[in-house]
Amino acid sequence: MKHASRTTLALAICAALPLAGAALAEDTIPLQSVNKAGEVIDAAIAAYGGEDAIEGLKSVARQSEFTTWATNQSRRPGPPWDEGTQATLQAIDLENTVYTSRQSGVGGGFEFDGQQLVRGEEGWNVDYRAGTVTDNPNADFATASGPFIRVTAPLLVRQLMDRRQTSHWLGEADVDGRPHDIITLVMETGPGLSLYFDQETHLLTRSERVLPPFGQVDYRFSDYSTIDGIPFAGSFELFVNDEPNLAIDYTMTEVNQSIDRFATLPADFETVEGVAQPTEVAVNELHEGIFHVGANGTYAMFVEMDDHLVAVGATAGIADRIEALREAGVDKPVHHAVLTHHHNDHLVGVRDYEAEGATLWTVADNEAVTRDNAEDGEALKLSFVDDRVVFESGEQRLEIIDVGPTPHVEHLLVAWLPEQGVLFEADHFVNPPNGRIPPANSNTKTLAEALKRENIDVQTIVGAHSPRVASKADLETSLASEPALAVTGL
Numbered sequence: 275m276k277h278a279s280r281t282t283l284a285l286a287i288c289a290a291l292p293l294a295g296a297a298l299a300e301d302t303i304p305l306q307s308v309n310k311a312g313e314v315i316d317a318a319i320a321a322y323g324g325e326d327a328i329e330g331l332k333s334v335a336r337q338s339e340f341t342t343w344a345t346n347q348s349r350r351p352g353p354p355w356d357e358g359t360q361a362t363l364q365a366i367d368l369e370n371t372v373y374t375s376r377q378s379g380v381g382g383g384f385e386f387d388g389q390q391l392v393r394g395e396e397g398w399n400v401d402y403r404a405g406t407v408t409d410n411p412n413a414d415f416a417t418a419s420g421p422f423i424r425v426t427a428p429l430l431v432r433q434l435m436d437r438r439q440t441s442h443w444l445g446e447a448d449v450d451g452r453p454h455d456i457i458t459l460v461m462e463t464g465p466g467l468s469l470y471f472d473q474e475t476h477l478l479t480r481s482e483r484v485l486p487p488f489g490q491v492d493y494r495f496s497d498y499s500t501i502d503g504i505p506f507a508g509s510f511e512l513f514v515n516d517e518p519n520l521a522i523d524y525t526m527t528e529v530n531q532s533i534d535r536f537a538t539l540p541a542d543f544e545t546v547e548g549v550a551q552p553t554e555v556a557v558n559e560l561h562e563g564i565f566h567v568g569a570n571g572t573y574a575m576f577v578e579m580d581d582h583l584v585a586v587g588a589t590a591g592i593a594d595r596i597e598a599l600r601e602a603g604v605d606k607p608v609h610h611a612v613l614t615h616h617h618n619d620h621l622v623g624v625r626d627y628e629a630e631g632a633t634l635w636t637v638a639d640n641e642a643v644t645r646d647n648a649e650d651g652e653a654l655k656l657s658f659v660d661d662r663v664v665f666e667s668g669e670q671r672l673e674i675i676d677v678g679p680t681p682h683v684e685h686l687l688v689a690w691l692p693e694q695g696v697l698f699e700a701d702h703f704v705n706p707p708n709g710r711i712p713p714a715n716s717n718t719k720t721l722a723e724a725l726k727r728e729n730i731d732v733q734t735i736v737g738a739h740s741p742r743v744a745s746k747a748d749l750e751t752s753l754a755s756e757p758a759l760a761v762t763g764l
């Protein structure tokens with residue numbers, strides 16, 4: 275993939291600087307930059323069908339096929355990343371502030387078919403597999419529609435038209451050998467964008483946003499064709515730090531037609547109450563010396579031994595969870611910390627355990643990615659689980675078992691306390707805070723088979739992403755229920 279050269283961009287900005295020295299008060303760099311952005315915006319409006327066409331843009335509906343790459347979320351710890359596919363329908367009604375998107379597909383061992391619908395400040399989420407409609411109390415048109423606007427060039431041009439006074443010209447750069455102007459756009463919500471307009475066609479070909487500390491996301495727009503006098507890109511790609519993350523091919527685009535047939539809720543689905551994830555870290559003692567601790571959708575389990583703790587799970591906020599445990603009177607050092615799998619959201623806590631001086635436990639295949647996630651990877655205390663490892667002290671027995679491979683990962687470590695019948699797992703059993711258990715996905719089915727194989731008669735399941743304590747019956751319900759609508763993929 276070719277990229278705008280950083281050097282070219284830097285030179286363009288430097289070249290503008292000597293003008294500043296001679297500038298009059300009314301001709302400052304910010305003023306020049308806003309004026310120049312205005313010229314780029316005017317040329318873009320003309321290229322996108324003219325002011326009347328852009329102002330007259332009342333609704334857009336697009337159907338597309340997505341290819342996704344599971345960066346740091348694949349079955350193996352390195353590239354090539356696994357591909358997933360999904361079909362998407364997005365529709366926006368700008369006049370009535372209605373937005374809907376429906377996404378169905380497969381990836382990472384999950385099958386999904388969901389819809390979000392927002393009308394102004396009212397909103398609903400539909401799960402077509404579970405057959406449920408959930409109220410969304412946080413619905414907001416600008417926030418919900420932002421991702422669609424960011425990938426739809428005429429809607430970005432309309433934003434530029436409405437917010438032109440906030441836009442600045444950043445400089446010039448070559449993209450694929452063609453000179454471009456770069457201007458900024460700050461939308462009502464979401465990150466600031468840098469938009470690249472081709473100096474000849476005045477069409478948007480690229481947009482960038484910077485996401486510290488992760489790096490840079492860039493969007494490429496190509497294969498333009500004109501629909502009702504307005505050019506729309508037929509293909510769209512997203513790169514994260516230069517690695518492909520998403521490619522979209524549009525199969526249908528409708529302009530200024532009613533979106534009512536997309537913006538509806540299924541009438542025959544059960545309405546279930548939405549339950550938000552708790553935001554305060556809570557310590558839940560499941561049995562004597564067994565603690566499930568977390569908030570905000572990330573949880574870890576801590577098991578008390580005679581003079582230390584064994585931790586399981588390394589999602590976000592581990593330091594806070596250890597702190598909460600100490601405040602609750604469980605003040606022992608964490609000697610061992612078990613990583614469930616290598617996905618990046620499950621390695622966030624490596625540094626916190628490292629700071630505790632704990633030995634981290636993973637499988638040999640994950641050594642490199644684990645060390646990469648540490649402060650001092652070389653010095654990190656690391657031990658490997660080959661099939662299983664048992665931690666014991668006094669009455670407490672904790673087994674760590676590799677139940678992989680699964681559709682989600684090659685190696686999945688679960689924690690099993692045979693005396694109490696407690697299992698801790700990550701990403702394989704969907705256990706929503708509202709207790710409404712959806713039909714089992716491929717990951718859940720594989721986990722259930724592994725439990726049977728290992729003679730694990732689970733009584734209680736807790737997970738890395740939910741505060742809810744699930745029962746054996748919940749797992750059975752999940753396995754026994756059929757999806758309301760089967761997801762077949764593309």
Ligand SMILES: [Zn+2]
Pocket residue numbers: 615617620682700701
């Ligand atoms: Zn995962």
